[in-house]
Amino acid sequence: MAADRVAVSLRAVAKSYGGRRAVDGLSLEVFEGELVAILGPNGAGKTTTIEMLEGYRRPDEGRIEVLGLDPVADSHRFRPRAGIMLQEGGIYPTIRVGEAARLFASYFAHPLSPAALLERVGLADKTRTRYRQLSGGEKQRLSLALALVGKPQILFLDEPTAGMDPRARLLTWEIVKEQQAAGVTVLLTTHSMEEAERLADRVAIIREGRLVAYDSPARLRGDSGPELLHAELDAELPSALLARLRQLEFLEAVEDRGQGRYELVSSQPLRAAAELTHMLWQEGGPQLSLLRVGRASLEDVFLSLTEEAGA
Amino acid sequence: MIRAVTTATPPEAPAASPIGRSLRAQARIELLLLLRQPENLLVILVLPVLLLLFFAEVRAFPSIHGRPINFLVPGILTLALMSTGMVSLGISTAYQRYYRVLKRLGATPLPRAVLVAAKAGSVLLVEVGQVALVLAIGYFGFAWRPPGSLPLAILVMLVGAIMFAALGLTMAGVMRAELTIGGANGLYLIFLILGGVAMPVQQLPDLVRQLASVLPPTALSSSLRAVLAGGAFPAAPVALLAGWTLLLLATAIRFFRWE
Numbered sequence: 001m002a003a004d005r006v007a008v009s010l011r012a013v014a015k016s017y018g019g020r021r022a023v024d025g026l027s028l029e030v031f032e033g034e035l036v037a038i039l040g041p042n043g044a045g046k047t048t049t050i051e052m053l054e055g056y057r058r059p060d061e062g063r064i065e066v067l068g069l070d071p072v073a074d075s076h077r078f079r080p081r082a083g084i085m086l087q088e089g090g091i092y093p094t095i096r097v098g099e100a101a102r103l104f105a106s107y108f109a110h111p112l113s114p115a116a117l118l119e120r121v122g123l124a125d126k127t128r129t130r131y132r133q134l135s136g137g138e139k140q141r142l143s144l145a146l147a148l149v150g151k152p153q154i155l156f157l158d159e160p161t162a163g164m165d166p167r168a169r170l171l172t173w174e175i176v177k178e179q180q181a182a183g184v185t186v187l188l189t190t191h192s193m194e195e196a197e198r199l200a201d202r203v204a205i206i207r208e209g210r211l212v213a214y215d216s217p218a219r220l221r222g223d224s225g226p227e228l229l230h231a232e233l234d235a236e237l238p239s240a241l242l243a244r245l246r247q248l249e250f251l252e253a254v255e256d257r258g259q260g261r262y263e264l265v266s267s268q269p270l271r272a273a274a275e276l277t278h279m280l281w282q283e284g285g286p287q288l289s290l291l292r293v294g295r296a297s298l299e300d301v302f303l304s305l306t307e308e309a310g311a
Numbered sequence: 312m313i314r315a316v317t318t319a320t321p322p323e324a325p326a327a328s329p330i331g332r333s334l335r336a337q338a339r340i341e342l343l344l345l346l347r348q349p350e351n352l353l354v355i356l357v358l359p360v361l362l363l364l365f366f367a368e369v370r371a372f373p374s375i376h377g378r379p380i381n382f383l384v385p386g387i388l389t390l391a392l393m394s395t396g397m398v399s400l401g402i403s404t405a406y407q408r409y410y411r412v413l414k415r416l417g418a419t420p421l422p423r424a425v426l427v428a429a430k431a432g433s434v435l436l437v438e439v440g441q442v443a444l445v446l447a448i449g450y451f452g453f454a455w456r457p458p459g460s461l462p463l464a465i466l467v468m469l470v471g472a473i474m475f476a477a478l479g480l481t482m483a484g485v486m487r488a489e490l491t492i493g494g495a496n497g498l499y500l501i502f503l504i505l506g507g508v509a510m511p512v513q514q515l516p517d518l519v520r521q522l523a524s525v526l527p528p529t530a531l532s533s534s535l536r537a538v539l540a541g542g543a544f545p546a547a548p549v550a551l552l553a554g555w556t557l558l559l560l561a562t563a564i565r566f567f568r569w570e
Contacts, residue, residue, distance in 0.1 A: 054418055056570075080325040080420040090415030092340070092407065094347050099340060106336035107419045109326040150325050150420070 005032040006065075007154060007185040008053060013062035014209075015048055022048040023059070024209035030202075035176070035186040037196040040206035041306050046189040047087065047158060049206070053187065054084050054156050067153060080108060083152030085143045087159050091131045097142055098127030101149065108150035121145045122171055136163035144172060148179070155179060157188040161195060173198060193299045203298070207306045220301050226252055227269045229293055231276060233260035235286035241279060248275060260286060269293045327420030337421065337429035342436060345399060354394045354499075355437060356444070363387040363445060366509045367453055380453040384445060385464075385535035386508040389528050391441040392472045393502055398495045400434050401479025405491035408483060413569045423569075431476070438472050459541035467538055467549065470556050471531035477559035478527065484567030507532040527555045 008030035015023040023045040030036045040046045051057050052064055055071030055078060064071060069078045091100055101114035118124050121141040126134065134142065140160060147155060157176070161169045176199055180186055190196055196203050197217045205213040205220075213220060237245075237260075245254050245264070251272055255263040264272045273291060280288055296304075327333070345351055366383050407413050416426060449455030457464075478498075482491045504510065505519060506528025515523050523529055530552040537545030 056414070056418070076327075076420075077324075079418060080327045082418070084415075084418045086411055086415055089411040091410070092344055092412050093410055094344055095340065099343070103336055103340050104419065106333050107328055107421045109328050111328075146415075152325060 006030070007032040007034070007067055008036075008187065009063075009065045010049070010053075011063045013049075013052065013059045013064060015045075015052060015057065015060050017048075021209050023052070025062070026206070026209065026211055027062075028204060028211060028214065030185060030187060032185055033180065033183045034201045035180045035188070035199055036202050036204055037200035038187065038189045038204045038206060039191075039193075039196055039302055040189075044206045044306070045209040046206055048209075050156050050158055050187060050189055054082065055079070080150060081153045082156065083147035083150060083154070084156045085140075085147045085158060085160055087162070088139075090143060091139070091146070093132040094130050096127065097123055097129050097131065097134070100131065100142060101127075101145060104146045104149045110151065111149050112151060114149065117145050117149055120175065122168070137165050137168040140164055141168060141172065144175065148175075152184060154185045155187070157186065159189055159191065161190070161192065169195075193297070193302065197298050205302060205305050212305045213301070217298055221296050221298055222301075223295060226265050226267045227293060227295055229264040229266065229269045229272045229276070230290070231262045231264065231288065232290035233262070233280075233286040234289055235260050237262065238283075238285060241283060241285055244279065245276070248272075330422070330425055333421050334425050334429055334432075337426060338432040338436075341429050342433035345403060345433060345437060348399075348403070351399045351403070354398050355391070355441060359387050359391045359394060359441065359445060360448065362390065362509055363448060364452075378455075380449055380455045381457065381540065382511070382536065383509065384449045384455055384457070385539055386532050387445050388442060388468060388535060389471065389506065389532040390503065390508045391445060392438055392468060392531070393475050393499065393506075393528055395434055395437050395441065396472055396475030396477075397479040397482075398499050399437075399479075400430070400476055401483045401495045402488075402492055404430070404480060404483035405486070405488040408569070409488035411570070417569055434476060435472065438468075442468060457539040457541075459537075459539040461539075463538045464535055467531070467534045467552070470552055471535070474527055474531065474552065474556040474559055477556065477563040480563045480567060481559060484563065484569075502526065502528040505529070507536075525551065527552075527559070530555055 006029050008028070010026050010028045013023055013026045014021060026045070026049060038046050038049065048057070052059050053066055053071060055075050058072050066078065067081055071078050071082075095103070097118065098114065101118055105111035105114045115124070118127060121144060123138060123141055123145065126138065131139065131142065140163065144157070144160060147157070155176075160176070161172050164172060173195070176186060176188070180199075188195075188199070200217060202215060203213070203217055203220055204211060242254065242256070245251065250268050251264055251266050253263075253265040255265070257263060264276065266272045270293070273293065277288065277291070279285070363383060367380055404413075417423070479495065482494050486494060502508065505512070505515065505523040506526050507523070508528060512520060512523045512529055512533075530548050533548035534545055534552050537548065
């Protein structure tokens with residue numbers, strides 16, 4: 001893996017649709033052979049971003065380079081090197097699986113063997129089946145196969161495992177990891193935290209067209225930092241108790257997540273738990289319904305970073 | 312002694328296949344998928360043949376040089392080209408746009424010009440088959456022997472084929488898929504009745520005759536009829552045909568959206 005060559009670079013990229021800035025000053029670099037997962041709520045600009053990288057749209061502002069090329073202006077050199085998977089569709093409804101694989105292979109000078117590829121994605125027994133008759137997961141796997149047939153140097157996968165059963169999802173993850181091991185750069189969008197944690201070297205979290213976090217899943221979770229104590233109560237803590245908690249020196253922070261949910265950040269989570277339960281027992285505050293020690297999950301990080309302003 | 316070839320040299324960058332190869336593969340698939348749809352076979356093959364046989368037997372309409380078949384063959388040829396270019400190509404392309412097939416193909420190394428050429432090639436092949444069939448039915452079934460020029464008729468049909476394909480693609484590239492189905496089928500019916508296909512425009516009520524006489528199918532059927540009947544070159548309908556073709560081609564190119 002050439003760890004320090006940049007495969008994808010976005011610099012201050014903006015794209016508007018009808019006055020709404022879908023992507024709003026996004027800068028991002030992906031190294032060659034790296035697998036980056038783009039996370040974000042619906043409408044955050046994930047698909048717009050990936051479609052600009054695929055060469056479907058030109059940014060209004062900023063610069064995009066993929067494999068050293070401008071995906072729009074250098075499309076003749078870019079397209080043979082990129083494999084893409086649309087969020088859905090993209091294949092003739094009445095084409096047979098085998099025909100689709102051979103058709104897409106015909107676009108490339110040195111394609112993979114269509115038969116071997118269909119075998120790999122588990123569609124070897126479906127070559128005579130029409131696309132329309134495949135299940136959702138099978139359609140996705142055919143779409144993945146078509147993305148791979150030209151032996152791409154970079155893969156763009158827009159929600160590759162959406163609608164897949166668990167077995168198909170595992171197979172897809174395995175194939176994506178194989179590609180990465182072979183040095184292919186991979187960008188994928190997903191709503192699945194599990195997918196991001198399992199596959200991604202780095203996770204880019206986008207909100208309202210802007211990058212709000214970009215790091216490895218472990219560092220986003222804060223694995224090296226202090227632990228968290230999650231407490232759920234049946235009511236809000238009285239403000240006096242909250243103030244007393246906040247004065248405790250071994251607590252780095254007390255986050256109020258609303259509706260009686262609190263996060264106490266500390267390198268001594270058990271001590272924090274003891275202090276909190278003691279306080280509630282003594283003062284007769286709200287009832288404790290859940291107490292959990294642990295680090296933030298990627299989902300917690302995602303939710304806190306993408307919370308709607310004013311929600 | 313044979314030694315294993317090392318693969319230590321860096322792999323070459325992936326490249327597009329030669330255009331000839333992708334064009335052949337694409338045209339083959341487009342043709343295959345067009346013929347795979349039963350509704351396409353109905354409109355491309357069954358309806359023109361049935362209408363030809365029906366009206367030739369019924370003898371309900373006037374004749375040229377004393378023979379109804381002389382009137383009918385050019386009309387059915389017009390219907391055949393309309394079925395393939397406007398209805399089949401239009402509707403299938405509309406669905407390919409709807410299912411994002413065109414979008415997906417746009418990200419492959421297949422150049423757009425090659426995709427368009429493949430579609431044109433597949434449609435043209437179907438149309439050659441249709442025309443051959445209609446001509447054969449006329450020739451062998453009804454002793455049809457047109458006195459006019461066949462090469463000139465083929466040229467006129469080629470222009471007509473482009474006109475109807477451009478009309479189908481304009482609808483497919485602008486309207487939603489469901490609207491294109493409705494539009495193409497609606498126009499098919501209107502053109503069948505008003506386009507001088509099996510019924511002469513002169514017999515229509517005054518109110519619609521004016522409109523009917525300038526419609527695209529009327530331009531084609533009148534040109535074809537005149538060319539096959541021999542005599543003076545039919546400048547007026549051919550000019551109308553050329554005008555429609557240029558106009559529709561321009562609209563298709565200008566307004567077609569791939570996504």
